[in-house]
Amino acid sequence: MVKSRTVLVPLSLAALVAIATLPLGRIYHGTLLTWLLLGAALAPVLISTALQRLPAYPVAPVSVLALGGYTLWAVQVSARAGQVDGPLWTLWTDAVRNGIPRLLTALIPIEPQPDTVLVPLVATWLAALAAAELAVRGRHVLLGYAPPVLLYVGCLVVVGPNAHQALWQPLAFAGAAAVGLAVTGRSGTDALAQLSRAARMTFRVRLAVGACAGLAVTVGLAVAVAPLLAGRVHHVPTDPRRYVAPPSLDAEDENPLIRLSGWALNPTQKLFDTDITGPAPARDLRVRLAVLSDYDGVNWRVGGDYREAGRVLPAVNGPGATPATGPAVRQRITIDDLDGxxxxxxxxxxxxxxxxxxxxxxxxxxxxPEGLYPGLSYTVQSRQSTVDVNLLGAAEVPSGGSVARFLGLGPGTPPTSMSDLAQQIGGNVAGGYQRALALEDFLGTHYTLVNDAPSGHAYPNLNFFLFSPPALGGQKGTSEQFAASFAVLARMLGLPSRVIVGFQARPGVSTVHGRDALAWPEVLFTGIGWVPFDPLPKPNTSPEPLESFKPKPNPSTPPPSVAPTISISVSPPGPHRPSSSPSAVPAAPLPPWIPFAAGGGGLTLLLGGLAAIVALRAAQRRRRLDRGTPTNRVAGAWREVLDGLRLAGRPAAAHLPATEVAGYANRVGVPAHERRKGTVRPSTPPLDELATLINQATYAGTAPSEEDAQRAKQQALAYVSELRARRPWWRRLLWPADPRPLRWR
Incomplete structure (x- = not known):
């Protein structure tokens, strides 16, 4: 039984910790994290088991040193698997500093990288270490199950509603816990053979009554709690990621549409190099920079929810998302003068x-998140979306709350002239796709594409672009005005639309310059997805007169000076190069309640641990002094005295007989600092009678009586109480919470 306990208890603890971490594997990509956490569950249990014969104080430092080495190795392995470059120490310190916010802002499935594996690994190691010390060294198996249970709960909270249910995992957790309890249980029936027949019958009756009472309580709890638990089966848990803000964009990245005029004025500015391979035609090969879905009447904005991701990205899940079944395109991109x-x-x-x-x-x-810098090089694997042209002729557009974002026109009232123009162009056209084609044809045949038009796409800017005479600068613009006008007019016709900012690319090795930047609109069609349109005029064509489309009641005028426009100087800006090394961006801050919750949880665990130790000490004293035969209780009283001497820092030598131990105990009853001060206090109660009783019970073969056991208890309690009272105040305070007597033998 002892050998099975030595082997099975550590194995059950390691199994509990390993099973507790399995829910995390359901939100991570691949199996790397699962194997790393398995090692973190086994190693501290093995260390504590191997060092259980040594004093307790060297175990924690040894285990923490092993944890440091294991985390460095795990960071190296995960960095190699995730293709994260950098010195090992830099990656480790970055993971320590930003591990928690990046774990809670990472996109699911989470890529196992240094900053997303370090926190689960450390939590697993510490839980296994605490469980092993409590169950293996302290021999309190049930109390040792608390750290794995807390780890299991923490993993489930982190997973939240982002994974499917796995019934076998809690069942395996309960089974591993049962194995550990079974090998450490005691039958309590070893002494039945020494009892009389009547006593054995009485014992069995009491045992049966107790079992029936326990069964009744269990059934009652099941009946009372089962409906509550059944009602929570389909409850969707809270996702902790909703409380953590993902990386945010600055104004330049939130609205990159305003950068097009600057790039148009500096057409030779080298933005980045490309090496593109794939069967896509050159005219369809566009590199996308941003998708702008929100319009407030002044600016188009990205409004994205960017989450930390790994190398492999999940499929798009927004409105209009369709499986990308087109040709594969591989791009090798090296950044030059593109910032943000x-x-x-x-x-x-x-x-x-x-x-x-x-x-x-x-x-x-x-x-x-850290920003672009010259020399940054990365590889992109993409797959283009294809549109069945046979379905476009009769395509309609969706409606409802899911596409309300793509129909918004801002809080104010759009200009009547633009609304009237939209109705003149497509109001009488049947079919969503036909209305979009009418808009594309109107803009492409009545306006002129230029490079020196000022930036701006607020209502006054678009109104000026659409209706002002060419002599005053109207009816001319960059792709910014063409794409923004198309998208706004499309929304006025009930077509869900958005604006894309990107670059025209070329197959093979090439360079993307400022002149390659452009914007284009897209419209969402039911069952088809997002379809791009090209409202730019064809090369070498002259614009047609606008009079037949110009709204009569609202003659065009230049935008007032107070209009909320966004403009860029017409003088070519100097090339802007960011620093050669990317600037560090602080991780997303944690909500203010998390530190308080963590501190409160830690304080609760500390107070709970102290309360558990006090309760176990009290139970140990009752077991020694109040249970068993008088001989056992006298021996228990003597153990209380010996433990009291050890707690006072004055343990008795193991070779001394009981009478000499009693004399030694009487001498050390008064601390040295009181003897030096000449303090007059009553002496500690003598232990001579207790020493005589323990000698009589041990060597004389005469069993003590019930009265002897009571006197031994009183003498032991009186001596230990007086011994404690003579200690400094801080030692008196910690006396009942000292866990060492629980493992002294």
Whole structure:
């Protein structure tokens, strides 16, 4: 039984900790994290088991040193698997500093990278260490199950509603716990053979009554609690990620549409190099920078929810998302003079290697949270979406709350002239796709594409672009005005639309310059998805007169000076190069309640642990002094005295007989500092009679009586109480919470 306990208890603890971490594997990509956490569950249990014969104080330092080495190795392995470059120490310190916020802002499935594996690994190691010390060294198996249970609860909270149910895991957890309890249980029937027949019958009756009472309580609890638990089976748990803000964009990245005029004025500015392979035609090969879905009457904005992601990105899940079944496109992109955080990539992206990214799953766009810098190089694997042209002729557009974002026109009232123009163009056209084609044809045949038009896409800017005479600067603009006008007019016709900012690319090795930047609109059609349109005029064509489309009641006028426009100086800006090394971006801050909750939880665990130790000490004293035969109780009283001497820091030598131990105890009853001060206090109660009783019970073969056991109890309690009272105040306070007597033998 002893050998089975030595082997099975550590194994059950390691199994409990390992099973507690399995829910995390359901929100991580691959199996790397599962194997790392399995090692973190086994190693501290093995260390504590191997060192259980040594004093307790060296175990924690040894285990923490092993934890440091294991985390360094895990960071190296996860960095290699996730293709994260950098010195090992830098990766480790970054993971320590930003592990929690990045874990809670990472996109699911989470890529096992240094900053997403370190926190689960450390939590698993500490839970296994605490469980092993309590159950293996302290021999309190049930109390040792508390750390794995807390770890299991923490893993379930982190997973939240983001994974499917796995019934076998809690069943396996309960089974492993039962094994550990079974091998440490005691039957309590060893002494039945020494009892009389009547006593044995009485014992069995009491045992049966107790079992029936326990069964009744269990059934009652099951009947009372089962309906409550059944009602929570389909309850969706809270996702902790809702309380943590993901990386945010600055104004330049939130609205990159305003950068087009600057790039148009500096057409030779080198933005990035590309090496693109794939069967896509050159005219369809566009690298996307941003998707702008929100319009408030002044600015188009990205409004994305960017979450930390790994190399493999999940499929787009926003409105109009369709499986990308077109040709595969591989891009090798090297940044030159493009700054900001938005990462150029051809749609639809499903894998990025070479840099850490954050991903907006609704739009399929990516950013680099630390920012772009010259020389940054990464590889993108994309698959283009294809549209069945046979379905476009009769295509209609969706409606309802799911697409309300793509129909918004801002809080104010749009200009009547633009609303009238939209109705003149497509009000009498049947079919959503036909209305979109009418808009595309109108803008492409009545307006002129220029490079020196000022930036701006608020209502006054668009009204000026659409209706002002060419002599005053109207009816001319960059792709910014064409795409923004198309999208706004489309929304006025009930067509869900958005604006895309990107670059025209070329197959093979090439360079993208400022002149390659452009914007284009997209319209959402039911059952088809997002379809791009090209409202730009065809090369070498002259615009047609606008008079037949110009609203009569609202003659065009230049926008007033107080209009909320966004403009860029017409003088070519100097090339802007960011620093050669990316600037560090602070991790998303934790909500203010998390530190208080963590502190409160830690304080609760500490107070709970102290209360458990006090309760166990009290139970140990009752077991020694109040239970068993008088001989056992006299021996228990003597153990209380010996433990009291050890707690006071004056243990008796093991070779001394009981009478000499009693004399030694009487001498050390008064601390040295009181003897030096000459303090007059009553002497500690003598232990001579207790020493005589223990000698009589041990060597004389004469069993003490019930009265002897009571006197031994009184003498032991009186001596220990007086011994404690003579200690300093802080030692008196910690006396009942000292866990050492629980493992002294």
């Amino acid at each position: 955080r938005l990462l150029p990539a051809a749609p639809t992206v499903h894998q990025i290697d070479g840099t850490r990214v954050a991903y907006d799953q609704a739009s399929g766009t990516v950013i680099r």
